[in-house]
Amino acid sequence: MNDRKTSVAVIFGGESVEHDVSILTGLQFLEALDQDKYTGLPIYVASDGSWWTGDELLKRSNYPIAKEDRDTLTSVRLSIGQARSTFGPALVASSKGLLGKVKERIIPFDIMVPAIHGSFGEDGVLQGLLEAAGVPYVGCGILASATTINKDFTKNVLSAMGIPVLPHMMAHRPVMGTHLQTREISDRLGTEMHSHKYPFFVKPRQLGSSIGVARVNNEEELTTALLDIFRLDSAAIIEPFVPNLVEYNVAVSRAFGDVRASAIERPVKETEFLDFKAKYLAGSDGSPKLDAAPSEGMASLNRDINPTDLPRDKAALIRTHACDAFLALELAGSVRVDFLGNSETGELWLNEINTIPGSFAYFLWQHAEPEVTYSELAGALIDEGFRKFEGRRRETGADMGGGTIFN
Amino acid sequence: MAEFYKTISGLEDANDAVEIIWLHGWGQDNSSFKALTSLLERRARHISYDLPGFGQTPMLDKGAGSAEYAAALATQISPLGHSRRIIIGHSFGCRVAVQLAANHPGIADCYILIAAAGLQQKRSLVWKIRAGYMRALGKLASLFDRLFGTKFRPAYARRFGSADYKNAGDLRETFVNVVNEDLSAQARQVKEPVMLVFGSEDRETPVALGESYRALMPDATLKVLDGYGHLDILGRGAHQVQNIILSVIKTLDSTSDKGQ
Numbered sequence: 001m002n003d004r005k006t007s008v009a010v011i012f013g014g015e016s017v018e019h020d021v022s023i024l025t026g027l028q029f030l031e032a033l034d035q036d037k038y039t040g041l042p043i044y045v046a047s048d049g050s051w052w053t054g055d056e057l058l059k060r061s062n063y064p065i066a067k068e069d070r071d072t073l074t075s076v077r078l079s080i081g082q083a084r085s086t087f088g089p090a091l092v093a094s095s096k097g098l099l100g101k102v103k104e105r106i107i108p109f110d111i112m113v114p115a116i117h118g119s120f121g122e123d124g125v126l127q128g129l130l131e132a133a134g135v136p137y138v139g140c141g142i143l144a145s146a147t148t149i150n151k152d153f154t155k156n157v158l159s160a161m162g163i164p165v166l167p168h169m170m171a172h173r174p175v176m177g178t179h180l181q182t183r184e185i186s187d188r189l190g191t192e193m194h195s196h197k198y199p200f201f202v203k204p205r206q207l208g209s210s211i212g213v214a215r216v217n218n219e220e221e222l223t224t225a226l227l228d229i230f231r232l233d234s235a236a237i238i239e240p241f242v243p244n245l246v247e248y249n250v251a252v253s254r255a256f257g258d259v260r261a262s263a264i265e266r267p268v269k270e271t272e273f274l275d276f277k278a279k280y281l282a283g284s285d286g287s288p289k290l291d292a293a294p295s296e297g298m299a300s301l302n303r304d305i306n307p308t309d310l311p312r313d314k315a316a317l318i319r320t321h322a323c324d325a326f327l328a329l330e331l332a333g334s335v336r337v338d339f340l341g342n343s344e345t346g347e348l349w350l351n352e353i354n355t356i357p358g359s360f361a362y363f364l365w366q367h368a369e370p371e372v373t374y375s376e377l378a379g380a381l382i383d384e385g386f387r388k389f390e391g392r393r394r395e396t397g398a399d400m401g402g403g404t405i406f407n
Numbered sequence: 408m409a410e411f412y413k414t415i416s417g418l419e420d421a422n423d424a425v426e427i428i429w430l431h432g433w434g435q436d437n438s439s440f441k442a443l444t445s446l447l448e449r450r451a452r453h454i455s456y457d458l459p460g461f462g463q464t465p466m467l468d469k470g471a472g473s474a475e476y477a478a479a480l481a482t483q484i485s486p487l488g489h490s491r492r493i494i495i496g497h498s499f500g501c502r503v504a505v506q507l508a509a510n511h512p513g514i515a516d517c518y519i520l521i522a523a524a525g526l527q528q529k530r531s532l533v534w535k536i537r538a539g540y541m542r543a544l545g546k547l548a549s550l551f552d553r554l555f556g557t558k559f560r561p562a563y564a565r566r567f568g569s570a571d572y573k574n575a576g577d578l579r580e581t582f583v584n585v586v587n588e589d590l591s592a593q594a595r596q597v598k599e600p601v602m603l604v605f606g607s608e609d610r611e612t613p614v615a616l617g618e619s620y621r622a623l624m625p626d627a628t629l630k631v632l633d634g635y636g637h638l639d640i641l642g643r644g645a646h647q648v649q650n651i652i653l654s655v656i657k658t659l660d661s662t663s664d665k666g667q
Contacts, residue, residue, distance in 0.1 A: 032646040035633055058634060060643075371449050373653070374646050 005039045007109040008382060009091070011126070013045040016118030017211045017232065023063055025359055026115035030058065032362070032374035038382070041109050043076065043091070045116065051076050053091065053107065076107065080133040089135040111385050113138040114356060118207060122356045123149040136389035138381045139333030140355040147329055148353045149206050151237050154329075158350055161328055163321050166239045166340065166349045169193050170205070173230040180230070182223050189238065199241040202226065204233035215241055244344040247351075248310070248318055251361035252326040253334045255380035256372070259326055261319035263367035266304040305367045314348065321350055329353070332388060333381055334360045411483050412463035413437060416444050417453040425656050426492045428484065428515070429455040430500030432522075433571055433582070436462030439497065442645040443652070450656060451493075456483070458503065460578045470580035473499075473525070473588055477506035484514060491659050495519040495652070497641060498612060502590060508601075509593035516659055517600040519652060522612045522637050525590040526619050541567060594623035601627040602655055604648060606635030 012026025013019055023044075030040040042057040046065065054073035056062050062069070076091040091107040112135050114121045124146035130137045140148070147153050155165045169192045174180050189200075202225045203213040212232050214225040222238075229236045251262035322337035336357035341348045360381070365372040372380075414437050418424040427447070431439045437455035444453040459479060460466040467475050480503060494515040496504035501523035508518055530538070545567075548559035565573070575582040601624050605617040614631055621629045630651055635644040 027643070028646075031643050034650060035647060055634075366446065367449075373446070373649060375650050 005037060006111065006382070007041055008033055008038050008111055008113060009041040009043055009089075009109040010113045010115050011043040011045060011051075011121070012115040013047070014116035014118070014120050015045070015047055015049055016116065016120060017207065018117035019047055020063075021358055022116050022121070023060075025117070025356070026113075027058065027060065028359055028362070028374070029113060029115055029378060032378045034375045034379060037379065041091075041107070043112075044073070045120075046070075051078070051091075053093070078129065078133055078135070079106065080129070084134050089133065111136040111138065111382055111389075113381070113385075115360075117354075117356055117358070118149075122354075123206065131392065136385050138385035140331050140335070141388065144329055144331050145355055148331070148335075148355050151203070151205050151352055152235070154353055155237075157329065158325055161324065163325060164347075164349045166242070166351070167193060167196070169238045171226055171236045171238060173234045180223060180226060182219060185222070185226070186219055193238070193240065196240040201239045201241045202229065203237050203239075204229045205235040205237050207233050242340055242342050242349075244342050246341045246343040248339040248341065248348075249336055249361075249364070250318055250322045250339075251334055251336050251357070251364040251368075252322045252331070253365075253377075253380070254326070254332060255334070255377075255384040259323045260368075261322050262361065262364035263306050263369075264310065264315055264318055265364060266307040266310065268304055305364070314346070317348065325350060325353060331355060332384060334362075334365070334377060336361045336364070409465055411459070411480070412457040413483075414455050415453065416455075417448045417451050419452070424490065425451040425659065426490050427451045427453050427652075428492065428494045429453060430480075430494065430496040430503050431455070431458060431461070432498030432500055432524075433585075434461070434574065435497075438462075439641060440495075442642055443648060446645055446649045447652060450653065452490075456480070458500065460581065466577060467581075469577065470584055472581065472584045473502040473506045473590070474510070476503045477510060480507060481511050481514065487513065487515070491516050493517055493519060493652075493655060493659070495521065496523065497521045498524050498637065499585065501525060502585065502588065505590050505593050505597065508599060509590075509596040512596075512598045515599060517602070517655060518597070519602045519604060519655060520620070521604045521648065522606060522609055522640055523603060523616065523620060524612050525588065526594070526616055526623075527589045528613065528616060591619075591623055594620055595625070597624050597626075599626070602651060603627055603629045604640070604651055605629065605631050606637065606640040606644065607631055607633045608636040609640070611637040 010026045010030050012022045014022055016022075026042065030042055033040050042053060044052045044057050044065070046052065052070065052073040053076050056072045065073070074093045074095065076093045079087075079090040079092050087106065087108060089109055089112065091109070092104055093107050094102050094104050097103045112130055114126050114137060116122065116126065120126055122145055124142045127137065127140070127142045127145050131142065139145075147157065152168070152170050155168060159165050169188060171185050193200075199215050199217045200222065201213070201215055202222065204211070212225075212229045214221070214228070216222040216225050226236055247267050248264050249267065250264045253260060253262075318339055321339075325331075325337060326335060331353070333355060334357070336354045338351045338354065339348055340351045360377065362374040362377055365377050366374070417427075429437065429440045429444070431437060436457045440453075440455055444455060447453070457464040458476060459471070467479055492515045494504050494507065496502075496518070498521075501520040502525040504518055504520060505523070505525055507514060545560070545563055548563040551557050552560050572579065572582060601620075603617045603620050605612065605614045607614060617629045617631070621627045632640060632644055632647045635647070640648065
């Protein structure tokens, strides 16, 4: 007798600046799902916030999807507000019937995989929505997502744990109608970051993917950079610029049982820091390879996996810090922890934690010891998602503990 | 026969490692399997050939068919020895693989045929009528050219020829011979296990072809990959194909252990 296949909804796209990268992440995950065990259900969140499903979403050549082309797709929303016993997780698809009457039908699924980078997908908002709707999901929970998306919060927690992070200062977006107080920021730079001088490195507090990041050599450049960032985010982080910069990334997961770190990669770059386009559009002429899959996105960018010039003890330290951070922040899924280093002095700092990394960092697991294929990774993440859901279900109910007032 | 151009990648030691030989499809070359060989680089030693007339390998004789390709390929492959060997083909490469298997039993432990060509497809009546009409038109064009010195036949080829036909160049005779081949007899002679992998959306070598092959071959399994076509099965379909190849390697490992 055939067991019913597990239906896995993968939600990608979104309203953040990382919309396009998320499409690749989502499609690759769907393509990695073992067809013997799972059926995939693509859910695309367009940049206007609408949710869609349909087979057309599976072809890279159909993107970007213009509003006029949406008639081949099915408009859907998450089913929420039903009693838990009615039916399990589901989408509600609506279409216009013959006489213009709206018809609805249910599309059930078993688990959802958030594949949206940045706001909504990676900051706890989607996770909160899914928990409210009683939907099992893959990856970090609400708190873990909300804390790690906030670089200031993350650095404070890690620093308190003794994990090395760069010193930093926060600058907040001026209240509407007021101007950026450059003088005040410069004064604070002088006091809070007193042992450091220009150049500094500025980045949005909550956005990822190198959008808005800039090296600034003087106050004027700082002002420009902050104004750019404040168009995207409400706060910015200012850190000392690290000379002889070298970066190391490692993935961490608990989905295989114990907390485990993957292969370490050193992104190889021409410019001083990865900028957005180079990070994601690494086709031969800079354009993404359509319908290509395993060689697209970050996977094909020049990278040195398990770099031979990384000393053993350094590599071990990177893995230890990454695993400690993973445990302390109670993370889940396949998380990528990014480190910065000064290749001359050998100093190392934890830079940021990405709880929904591009391609779920599958290539780092592919090169790990032991090797984990993307299909195996996907299966493990899904199993972990179900386990976490079961764990949540055992929490309090309204009629426990004698707290009722109305009898 | 000069040596075929090939790229070698993956594991170094050939005695312990599984050796995988890759045979590409028409109009392609050894790089068409790059996604798969890189996903499998820690699991096997990969030898990916440029078949004659493609990439950097010189042509065989004009009009050479899949049998000649297989015979030439056989001279390139070392005897099996201790290592385990899998031959993997895609499309046209599968024709060569089937000929190789039929004429050189034991040259590999098993075969994986992806989107395999080589059998005549069952065609609908409408298709057959149209095909008959097209053939008549082509013959008429040739006749006119012979009688009146017109240039209808090349114009006919430009208008109705497939992309592969038009781009074939010196390989055109081979192409015409090959598309008319039927390898049913050879398929029946394949002694080794064969894993047939077809995409559900493949319009060039539909799943029905896979079913025909499975019926003809003594020891064949058919795996249909949902949502993949003739070409993208090697690209975005690579994770699925990788899983199949890994399970074949696992089976090979366990049977060779039993053999010891």
